[in-house]
Amino acid sequence: xxxxxxxxxxRRDVLRQSWSVGIATGAYxxxxxxxxxxxGLNVWQTQALSALMFTGGxxxxxxxxxxxxxxxxxxAAIATAGLLGLRNGLYAIQNALFLGVRGLRRIGAAHLxxxxxxxxxxxxxxPAAQRLGFWHTGIAVFIFWNLATLVxxxxxxxxxxxxTWGLDAAAAGAFCALLWPRLRGGDAIATxxxxxxxxxxxxxxxxxxxxxxxxxxxxxxxGLGRHGPKGDPPTSDGHGHLVGEDPLP
Amino acid sequence: xxxxxxxxxxxxxxxxxxxxxxxxPESWVSGPRISRVTTLLPIALLAGLVVAQTVVGDxxxxxxxxxxxxxxxxxxxxxxxxxxxxxxxxxxxxxxGLRALGWG
Numbered sequence: 581x582x583x584x585x586x587x588x589x590x591r592r593d594v595l596r597q598s599w600s601v602g603i604a605t606g607a608y609x610x611x612x613x614x615x616x617x618x619x620g621l622n623v624w625q626t627q628a629l630s631a632l633m634f635t636g637g638x639x640x641x642x643x644x645x646x647x648x649x650x651x652x653x654x655x656a657a658i659a660t661a662g663l664l665g666l667r668n669g670l671y672a673i674q675n676a677l678f679l680g681v682r683g684l685r686r687i688g689a690a691h692l693x694x695x696x697x698x699x700x701x702x703x704x705x706x707p708a709a710q711r712l713g714f715w716h717t718g719i720a721v722f723i724f725w726n727l728a729t730l731v732x733x734x735x736x737x738x739x740x741x742x743x744t745w746g747l748d749a750a751a752a753g754a755f756c757a758l759l760w761p762r763l764r765g766g767d768a769i770a771t772x773x774x775x776x777x778x779x780x781x782x783x784x785x786x787x788x789x790x791x792x793x794x795x796x797x798x799x800x801x802x803g804l805g806r807h808g809p810k811g812d813p814p815t816s817d818g819h820g821h822l823v824g825e826d827p828l829p
Numbered sequence: 830x831x832x833x834x835x836x837x838x839x840x841x842x843x844x845x846x847x848x849x850x851x852x853x854p855e856s857w858v859s860g861p862r863i864s865r866v867t868t869l870l871p872i873a874l875l876a877g878l879v880v881a882q883t884v885v886g887d888x889x890x891x892x893x894x895x896x897x898x899x900x901x902x903x904x905x906x907x908x909x910x911x912x913x914x915x916x917x918x919x920x921x922x923x924x925x926g927l928r929a930l931g932w933g
Contacts, residue, residue: 611917625836632840635847637871641878642839646832648881654835658842664874665843670867672850673858681851690848746924749899752882753920756900759875760907767865768872775873779880783889788881791889795877796870803866827913 585708594704594713601696601820602720608828609725612639613732615751618742619647623733630729634722635694636828637758638665641792644751649788656789663796671698671814678702678710692718694829695822703816717820721829758826767802774798895924895933 586594609630616626621643629639638661645657672693678701681689692715701714739745763769775798782791814822821827858864883900886892899920906916927933 608913611914621832621836625832628836629840632837633843635843637875638839638843641874642836644878644882646835648885651830651832651835654830654832658835658839660874660878661839662842662846664871665846666867667871668843669846669850670858672847673853673855676851677855686851687848690851691844693847693850744925744928746895746899746921746926746928748882749896749924750917750921752879752896752900753903753917754913755875755878755882756903756920757907757913757916759872759879762872762875767869771869771872772876775876776880779877780884780891783881783885783891785889788885788889791885792874792877792881795880796873798876799866799869799873803869804862806865 586706586712590706590709591712594700594709595716597820598700598713598716599720601700601717602722603724605696605721605820605827605829606724606726606728608636609728610732610735611750611754612636612643612725612828613729613734614736614739615640615647615732615747615754616643616729617733617736618739618747618751619643620650621646623730623737626733627726627729630726633661633665634691634725634829635665635668636725637826638662640751640754640758640828644755645789645792647748647751652787653789656787656793660789660792663793668693671695674698674814675701675714678707679714680711689714689718692722694718694721695825696721696820696829698814699816699822699825700820702814703818703820725829758828761826762824764824767806771798771802774801895927898927898933899923 641664642657642661645653697714697718700717701710704710704713775795779791779795782794817823883896884891902923903916903920
C-alpha cells in the first residue's frame with residue numbers, strides 16, 4: 581500500500597474516485613438486503629453474505645435460488661454463486677501484477693477483489709496509484725455495501741409477505757439489469773438465448789436451482805464451439821467500472 | 830444442510846476462487862478458449878436466473894404471471910438506460926400493482 585511516490589493532488593484524485601465509486605456501488609446493497617430476507621435468510625445470514633462472500637452477482641444468485649427452491653436447492657445455490665464468482669479469480673490474476681502482495685495482505689487483497697476495485701486499480705497509470713485505487717475502492721465498497729445490506733435487510737423484514745411487494749419480480753428485474761450490460765456481440769446474445777432455452781426446458785424436469793447450472797453449458801457450447809478471437813482482458817471504463825460489467829460489486 | 834452451512838460454504842467457495850487468482854500463474858488461464866468461456870459463463874448463468882425468476886412457478890412448471898409483466902417493463906427501462914435501482918424498484922412496483930388488482 582506504499583503510495584509515497586504519488587503527488588498529493590494525484591493521490592487526492594485517486595481517493596476521490598475510489599470513495600465515490602464505493603458510495604455509489606455500495607448503495608445497491610439495499611436491494612440485496614431486502615431480497616435476501618424475502619428469500620428466507622435472517623438478517624445475520626444476509627449480513628454474512630455481504631461481509632464474507634462480498635461479490636454482488638454471486639450474492640443475488642445465491643438468494644435467488646434459495647428463494648425458488650428453499651434449502652433443498654442449497655447445493656445449486658452454492659455452485660451458481662461459485663461459478664459467478666469465477667471472474668473475480670481472473671481479476672485477481674490482473675491485480676497480482678501491480679499489487680505485489682504477500683501473506684496476510686494477500687488474503688485481504690483476495691477478499692477485496694471485485695469488479696470495482698479491479699476497475700479503479702487498472703484504470704490508473706502508475707503502480708502506486710493502481711495500488712491506492714484498488715485498496716481504497718475495495719474498502720469503500722465493502723463498508724457501504726455492508727451498511728446498505730443491513731438497512732435493506734431490516735427494511736425487508738418490516739415489509740412482511742415479499743410477494744405482496746413484488747420482491748420476487750424485483751429479483752427478476754435485478755438479474756435482467758445484471759445481464760444487460762454483458763449482452764454485447766453475437767456470442768453473448770447466442771449464449772443468453774441458448775441458456776434461457778435450456779433453463780425453460782429443464783425447469784419442469786429437475787429440482788429448482790439445477791436448471792441454472794445446466795444453463796451454464798451454453799457458455800461451453802458457444803465458447804468452445806467457435807474459433808473466434810480470444811476474449812479481452814478486463815478493461816476499465818475510467819469511471820470505476822469494468823467495460824461490460826454490471827453495476828454491483 | 831442448514832441455511833448457515835449453505836451460506837458459509839458459498840462464501841468459502843467465492844473467497845477461494847478470488848485467492849486462487851493470486852496464486853496461479855497467468856499462463857494457466859490465458860488460453861483463448863478458456864477466456865471466451867469465462868467471459869460467457871456469467872451471461873449463461875444470469876440468463877438462466879432470469880428464466881427461473883420470471884416464468885418458473887411452483888414445482889418447476891412454466892407459468893405466466895405478474896413477474897413476466899414486470900420483467901417486460903424492466904427490459905424497456907434498460908433499453909432507455911435506466912439505473913439499476915430504478916429497474917429493480919419499478920419491477921417490484923409493477924408486480925405489486927398487478928397483484929393488488931388481483932392478477933398474477
